[in-house]
Each structure stands twice: as C-alpha cells, then as structure tokens.
Amino acid sequence: MLLFREKIPAEWLPKVLANLPSVLVDHAHLERKAATTSINLEKYRDLFPRVDELNAIAIEELQHFQLVLAILKRRGIPFGQPQKSPWITGLMKSIRNGVRHQVIDHLICCTLIEGRSCEKFQILADALKTLDPELATFYASLVESEGNHYATYYLMAKELDATETQTRLSFYLDLEAELIRLPNPFPMLH
Numbered sequence: 159m160l161l162f163r164e165k166i167p168a169e170w171l172p173k174v175l176a177n178l179p180s181v182l183v184d185h186a187h188l189e190r191k192a193a194t195t196s197i198n199l200e201k202y203r204d205l206f207p208r209v210d211e212l213n214a215i216a217i218e219e220l221q222h223f224q225l226v227l228a229i230l231k232r233r234g235i236p237f238g239q240p241q242k243s244p245w246i247t248g249l250m251k252s253i254r255n256g257v258r259h260q261v262i263d264h265l266i267c268c269t270l271i272e273g274r275s276c277e278k279f280q281i282l283a284d285a286l287k288t289l290d291p292e293l294a295t296f297y298a299s300l301v302e303s304e305g306n307h308y309a310t311y312y313l314m315a316k317e318l319d320a321t322e323t324q325t326r327l328s329f330y331l332d333l334e335a336e337l338i339r340l341p342n343p344f345p346m347l348h
C-alpha cells in the first residue's frame with residue numbers, strides 16, 4: 159500500500175471548509191479530468207489489453223462528475239472555470255518520455271492523485287458530518303471508488319515492470335512530499 163511521505167498541510171482543511179462552493183467547482187473539474195485521463199491512458203500500446211478496465215474507470219469518473227454537477231445545481235452554484243493545481247502540474251511535468259518510461263510514470267501520477275483524493279475525501283466526510291451532512295455522505299460514498307482506482311493504476315504499473323514501478327514510486331513520493339508543502343492560495347482539493 160501507498161505511504162505518503164508528507165502529511166496534508168494543516169491549513170488545507172480549514173481553507174476548504176471555508177470555501178465549499180469553489181471547492182465543489184474544483185471537484186467537478188477534478189472528476190472530469192479523471193475521466194479524460196483514464197481514456198488518455200488508452201493511447202499507450204502497453205495498456206491496450208487494459209482498455210475495458212480503463213473505460214470502466216472513465217465511466218465511474220464521469221458518473222462522479224455528474225453527481226458533483228447535480229450538487230452544484232441544487233445549491234445554485236454556477237459551474238465555472240477550473241484553477242490549475244500546482245500539485246497536479248508538478249507531478250505530471252515529471253513524466254518522462256519514452257514508451258515504457260512514460261506509461262509507468264503516468265500510471266504512478268494517477269496512483270498518487272487517486273490516493274490523495276481518497277485520503278482527502280475521507281477527511282472531508284468526517285469533517286462535514288455536522289457542518290454539511292449531505293456533502294459528508296457524498297464524500298464518504300466516493301472513498302471506496304477512488305481507493306479502487308488508486309489500486310488499479312498501481313497494479314497496472316507493477317504488472318508492466320515491478321522494479322521500475324518501485325523506483326519511480328519512490329521518486330514520485332519524494333516529489334509529492336515537496337509539492338504538497340508548496341503554498342496554494344486557492345481553495346482546491348489538490
């Protein structure tokens with residue numbers, strides 16, 4: 159199992175709780191990007207045999223996207239522009255070129271993003287229990303699914319090359335620990 163090397167900064171949760179409408183818009187985009195990322199992974203020859211599983215993830219992410227959009231609608235929050243996440247950009251920027259290298263790195267980035275989402279959704283489910291029970295239930299309902307995505311991406315990388323996956327996972331966990339410490343002025347999930 160994945161062990162992050164840095165804790166989520168203490169300022170993250172209060173900032174998110176104080177800005178739930180913008181966080182929900184950011185979350186909608188996060189699910190949209192998760193769906194497209196899963197489909198993008200199908201461009202790699204190494205993952206041709208996994209196309210059905212990747213489509214299944216994309217469909218689930220699209221369903222999550224729809225669920226967040228429904229919450230936005232019920233709450234009268236307009237679906238707005240996405241903000242760029244320095245954390246996600248920082249991870250994706252380090253994907254190496256080259257057939258096998260690229261697919262392993264890409265899968266590891268997806269693993270870390272899904273892993274942190276899973277962790278943060280659980281934190282939100284607990285923190286929102288009395289503050290906003292509807293959202294608390296919603297976040298709790300996503301935890302298992304994001305956990306499965308995280309495990310699927312990690313196993314896909316491992317099955318391609320277990321040694322390379324371990325080496326790169328270690329590299330990315332160090333990078334992630336640095337990136338999560340960077341201050342982000344925007345209230346975002348990542």
Ligand SMILES: [Fe+2]
Nearest residue numbers: 189192219222
């Ligand atoms: Fe999702």
Ligand SMILES: [Fe+2]
Nearest residue numbers: 192272304307
């Ligand atoms: Fe996911």
